[in-house]
Amino acid sequence: MNAPIPSRVLNQHLIDPEICIRCNTCEETCPIDAITHDANNYVVDPGICNHCMACVPPCPTGAIDNWLKVLSDQAYSMQDQFGWDVLPAAQDIPDGMAGGETPADPQAEEAVQADALDEISPLEGMPSTAAGSSIPPWSAAHPYVNLYTHKNPVTATVVGNYRVTGDDTESDIRHIVLDFGTTSFPVLEGQSIAIFPPGTDGAGRPHHARQYSIASPRDGERPRYNNLSLTVKRVTTDYDGKDAAGVCSNYLCDLKKNDTVKIIGPFGNTFLMPNQADANIIMICTGTGSAPMRAMTERCRRLLKEDAFKGRLMLFFGARTERELPYFGPLMNLPKDFIDINLALSREQGRPKRYVQDLIRERAADVLPLLESESTCIYVCGLKGMEDGVLQALEAVVSDAGRPWAELHAQLKSQGRLHFETY
Ligand SMILES: Cc1cc2nc3c(=O)[nH]c(=O)nc-3n(C[C@H](O)[C@H](O)[C@H](O)COP(=O)(O)OP(=O)(O)OC[C@H]3O[C@@H](n4cnc5c(N)ncnc54)[C@H](O)[C@@H]3O)c2cc1C
Ligand code: SF4
Numbered sequence: 001m002n003a004p005i006p007s008r009v010l011n012q013h014l015i016d017p018e019i020c021i022r023c024n025t026c027e028e029t030c031p032i033d034a035i036t037h038d039a040n041n042y043v044v045d046p047g048i049c050n051h052c053m054a055c056v057p058p059c060p061t062g063a064i065d066n067w068l069k070v071l072s073d074q075a076y077s078m079q080d081q082f083g084w085d086v087l088p089a090a091q092d093i094p095d096g097m098a099g100g101e102t103p104a105d106p107q108a109e110e111a112v113q114a115d116a117l118d119e120i121s122p123l124e125g126m127p128s129t130a131a132g133s134s135i136p137p138w139s140a141a142h143p144y145v146n147l148y149t150h151k152n153p154v155t156a157t158v159v160g161n162y163r164v165t166g167d168d169t170e171s172d173i174r175h176i177v178l179d180f181g182t183t184s185f186p187v188l189e190g191q192s193i194a195i196f197p198p199g200t201d202g203a204g205r206p207h208h209a210r211q212y213s214i215a216s217p218r219d220g221e222r223p224r225y226n227n228l229s230l231t232v233k234r235v236t237t238d239y240d241g242k243d244a245a246g247v248c249s250n251y252l253c254d255l256k257k258n259d260t261v262k263i264i265g266p267f268g269n270t271f272l273m274p275n276q277a278d279a280n281i282i283m284i285c286t287g288t289g290s291a292p293m294r295a296m297t298e299r300c301r302r303l304l305k306e307d308a309f310k311g312r313l314m315l316f317f318g319a320r321t322e323r324e325l326p327y328f329g330p331l332m333n334l335p336k337d338f339i340d341i342n343l344a345l346s347r348e349q350g351r352p353k354r355y356v357q358d359l360i361r362e363r364a365a366d367v368l369p370l371l372e373s374e375s376t377c378i379y380v381c382g383l384k385g386m387e388d389g390v391l392q393a394l395e396a397v398v399s400d401a402g403r404p405w406a407e408l409h410a411q412l413k414s415q416g417r418l419h420f421e422t423y
């Protein structure tokens with residue numbers, strides 16, 4: 001008969017459901033699919049997670065960095081975690097097993113030591129399966145993150161909310177300006193905030209916060225007024241096209257002037273623009289993915305006025321029609337020698353269907369020298385589905401010129417020059 005396996009102390013990896021904003025970044029990052037989610041929570045499978053830490057730095061809130069000492073036969077199952085609203089309290093670990101003390105069984109001893117090692121292992125050198133960089137460009141300014149959390153959210157007042165897509169189009173995208181009054185809320189271009197929609201979900205729990213990219217530059221939508229702007233799309237269908245009124249996007253799109261909203265953040269420490277004067281920026285986006293691109297473009301436009309911007313801006317912007325393209329009017333008014341605009345329209349009557357990846361290939365002669373310049377950073381933001389197409393187009397631009405893509409891709413990643421933010 002087999003002897004019972006002695007219980008040992010595990011350092012169980014858990015996600016704090018109170019802080020998590022359900023952005024899916026960790027699930028995408030985990031190289032071995034240890035993370036999954038249901039309608040309620042993101043959870044870590046204790047039977048799969050090997051404590052590699054790859055998911056920890058990309059999490060915008062720190063919710064994923066929770067480690068609880070538990071006895072192996074009392075580890076929390078996925079089912080337990082799906083049901084949580086808060087993290088459980090620490091378990092009682094019997095004397096002699098707590099604090100890293102080892103149980104008598106040699107195998108268990110090894111496991112505890114491995115867990116202890118995991119606890120002190122540095123984050124550098126962790127595996128990265130993502131196609132983009134996990135570090136910002138070298139010259140990016142230092143961001144503030146998590147200044148306001150679930151425990152101390154900040155309230156902002158709506159000072160503007162208007163539609164930036166054609167009135168006759170299906171796609172209702174809004175430019176929403178939020179004022180922070182006297183509360184300090186420092187942000188950088190490329191960061192995001194999260195907003196709590198009021199009310200509760202079907203199970204009676206308060207709705208979780210949704211994340212939105214900031215569409216204004218660091219000194220505000222209106223400089224020195226302590227405000228920022230968002231670009232929000234009203235969600236009326238789910239990803240499969242079935243009717244579904246998005247909770248937070250509809251709340252935001254319906255806000256009136258002087259309404260107040262509950263906010264946490266700022267989030268994001270890698271999708272940041274370079275700060276050196278000669279930096280070039282390639283921006284590739286669809287729909288509300290234009291928000292961070294607007295922030296960066298406006299920052300460069302303000303710097304240009306002070307003669308402090310010497311780089312090149314190249315934009316690839318995809319939409320179904322011109323009228324569904326947010327900020328179309330103001331975008332087309334920007335000087336041609338300031339920004340090289342390439343519009344990929346997929347449903348414009350009388351014109352062939354074009355997607356951003358088609359235009360990147362067509363402009364290969366101009367894209368290639370930019371990609372090869374160490375002063376160039378590339379930002380991709382918008383629908384999740386665009387990542388592969390854009391990567392393939394960049395690869396084609398480089399490979400068709402007889403250059404090794406794998407080498408350049410590795411450089412772009414390690415130098416913090418290729419960034420994805422898709423949702
Ligand atoms: C890093 C990051 C930045 C983001 N920036 C922006 C931004 O700048 N502007 C913006 O509008 N959104 C942005 N989002 C998406 C945003 O956080 C919400 O997911 C979106 O507004 C839908 O929330 P909801 O509460 O309205 O929908 P929910 O009530 O959460 O969902 C309703 C249904 O719609 C589906 N759904 C959710 N989002 C979409 C979508 N975008 N398109 C189609 N179906 C969807 C859901 O799967 C669900 O079935 C960002 C997300 C992330 C992770
Ligand atoms: S907030 Fe962190 S833990 Fe929650 S889904 Fe995003 S990355 Fe995962």
Ligand code: SF4
Pocket residue numbers: 013029030031032033034035044048049050051052053054055056
């Ligand atoms: S620590 Fe590693 S294995 Fe565990 S959930 Fe995070 S990325 Fe996945």
